[in-house]
Amino acid sequence: MARTFVCTYDNPVVETKQGKIRGYIIDGTYTFHGIKYADAKRFQQPTEPASWEGVKDAHSYGYVSPMLNRETAQGEILAPHRYWPKDENCQYLNIWTQSIERDAKKPVMVWFHGGGYSDGSSIEQAAYDGENLSKFGDVVVVTVNHRLNILGYLDLSPYSEKYKNSGNAGNADLVASLKWIRDNIAGFGGDPDNVTIFGQSGGGGKVYTLMQTPEADGLFHKGIIMSGVGDGFPEQGTDSRPLVDAMLLELGLAPEEIENLETVSYEQMAAAYKKVVPAIRAAGGYTGCSPIPNDWYKGDPRKVGFTEHAKTIPVIIGTVISEFGAHSIPNKHGLTEEEQMKLLKEEFGEDAGTLAALFKAAHPTKCVTDVMMLDSFSRVGSKDFACKKAAVSKVPTYNYLFTLEFPLDDGTPAWHCSDIPFFFHNTDKVALTGIPGVADELERKMSGAFVNFARTGDPDVEGLPHWPAVTADVVSTMIFDRECVVRANFDDALYKAFAPHAQNPFQPKKKTFVPH
């Protein structure tokens, strides 16, 4: 079915601080793609974009940040991608809204994409499209591009005062996007005083790092961290000089010529980085490509404590059951108990029986062999984050776990990114989510919980049991699945027994996540 399209010379046109912007209306949703929210010189903090006369069209997504490695299209069945032209000049955002009335004051949900701090974009996954969520929740959805990897996170502060926050330039772009939203979102029907930032994987990291960034205080009011906290990320040093000196040497530059880094091509700079970084990494040195604690960014709250501002932010934090370890097993649901235990013994040795029992207790409806794919990295870290926040914060923190089994192979437990189409109300856009009689209802509950949280701070939604907040000692977890239930401290014993077998996706011991 074709849809209903409107785009005349003067509709929809919104006045922003810098000038007028025209989008289009599709089936009633006002749509604006590729709005420039900031400009920035390489390694510098972002500034407000220049103003213009007349009307600019916002009909095409903006450039995405250059990336270190050539993209390869694999595993599209697991997470359909959208690739896009790249340029350093990448401070663009996109808006979907149901109203452009200035006093509509609808909740604003701002999506920070994943891909660590090195990859991805606001439109990288088909599931990031904001139209459905805006329409379903009557919210203003904003998605944001920003500088990544060595453009966004390379600390040059030891070389010159002018680079004092280059190590967090990518996060500074995010703050600039939130300032643009503060200044302009009312014209798009949004409430600048009710902004929720949410993101998955690296995007979840962006949420908690902005909670710890004083310049962002007051620019957002709630946060959702999806699979964005990990236990056992590779530690890196804080002195960037060994890395940057090696890059400069590789480029034939002396440390005094640091400013030449502003003008060498990205490709050259990336090649130099990629050549020198393995040795730096092996030595535990600073490797860039993620925010560095300094005056501007206060550091991981689990290590340094939550800032006073972070304590005022209600948070939803959660993960999916298998994250990076998901795969299937032939005839998985047809195996006898004996065959299952044979597999578990191969994997876990003498702990197999204990783990099987604990997994069954935690996940009674699941196939016991799924314990072989259990994520520990994200789940343990997220529970820890939730408890630490609950211990110091008067506003609620909620925890979830997404455990749906997907109809791929002989049944594949939820993997990293597989929850996004549900929370974004986009199961129509991701083939693999197509489970008749399940997907539509589950996405209504999952995206409904996020929308209600964004609107009021309370994620309760019709059809879900009441979702209690986490306390310092009790993690009440909303388990999203065919049947949604809340359980408290239900998998602590499992993870305690599982710890010796837990895999770090960044330092794989046995299996790695190979997309089908």
Added chain:
Amino acid sequence: MARTFVCTYDNPVVETKQGKIRGYIIDGTYTFHGIKYADAKRFQQPTEPASWEGVKDAHSYGYVSPMLNRETAQGEILAPHRYWPKDENCQYLNIWTQSIERDAKKPVMVWFHGGGYSDGSSIEQAAYDGENLSKFGDVVVVTVNHRLNILGYLDLSPYSEKYKNSGNAGNADLVASLKWIRDNIAGFGGDPDNVTIFGQSGGGGKVYTLMQTPEADGLFHKGIIMSGVGDGFPEQGTDSRPLVDAMLLELGLAPEEIENLETVSYEQMAAAYKKVVPAIRAAGGYTGCSPIPNDWYKGDPRKVGFTEHAKTIPVIIGTVISEFGAHSIPNKHGLTEEEQMKLLKEEFGEDAGTLAALFKAAHPTKCVTDVMMLDSFSRVGSKDFACKKAAVSKVPTYNYLFTLEFPLDDGTPAWHCSDIPFFFHNTDKVALTGIPGVADELERKMSGAFVNFARTGDPDVEGLPHWPAVTADVVSTMIFDRECVVRANFDDALYKAFAPHAQNPFQPKKKTFVPH
């Protein structure tokens, strides 16, 4: 609404000549993305891909050909794009089908993408997705990537016998895709004896050049050329040595070192080409990037005559009313006759009155100011092609013109590519086609005509008037619009009067097509 997904270890799996391939089923459509149909060394003819053991997944689109210029996302409202990772190793095709029964023998429709012979891909436009067309028409849809620009069309034959057909390597890939289809499509429910090739712009060019390529004889049985013929393409010479010598010089190579071109990076080769080609072009020399007539490709049928094989191919050929010149005029439908004529006089001088009258006679329901955006380049060339073919061919040739006005600005006449969503039954995927009460019915008729032509050679379809074939003297044109009508030789006088004002999109005199 979520959709219904199936992908188990053994379903859907199809055995091909080289090995087993697994796709997935979405709402009943069997879907296979990124099947390798050939391998090729740079500048060489393609060969059959290597065989494999076990089952390969065809779940991700394949690499697309590298391109000379960096892509920039603009005008997405006019033709939403999909960008994709690039690699020379780009011989991939995609299949959508309603059956994988070996004796289903459904018509096969093979899409060759546009972008001249230099740009684009099988998935470049959102409108190229094959699912809807396959489902609506119960046909097997195949879309094809192949080598482009200097990888696919750089004649090195003067330098070595081993490069004798490098000037048509990109088209040789297309022939290889048709051989793969001949050998394997029955396994995907398709009839290898009923293959229609269709394409738009450069893709239309690919259709008629393959009609003139003896190696493709028997591999396809019908052709559809959409906006793919032009009157006044820049002529280029046939001696490739000035171009290639200049490229070699730029790369620091002697003509005897021609084989080094096989191993320099694409980026270096492209940079050399882009540096030297303007002077060659100015001198009217060979510039590559399109098929070169030789023993393998017989040349443009309008110049050299139709091959005996081409005469056996039923053809639909057509264009859209404004192609590269489309834009709107403020308050277009509110202008008085006087105001309209003022604009026309500014554009056409003393011919304004004649052109207005002839345009009104040809297109009585259109705003007379649309004559300022009239395409001549493609329409005149396509009518000429149709008549010349009808004069020598016993099988039918059909002509169409797509004249729909779109709800952009104050009404924009159909532009280059705007017909594709309708013929592909994909108006749900292209926002701008959303005209309530019009789009669904029109796409049913337009895609229905193509499907019936593919099935039987006759494009007649319920709801459309009978569509007569072109003769050597009479061009009966199916006009696709809110109301579809057939008219014979209805715009010859218009184009005769318009000729002095006609613009060549490759040599713009006044206006150029600037996407909004």
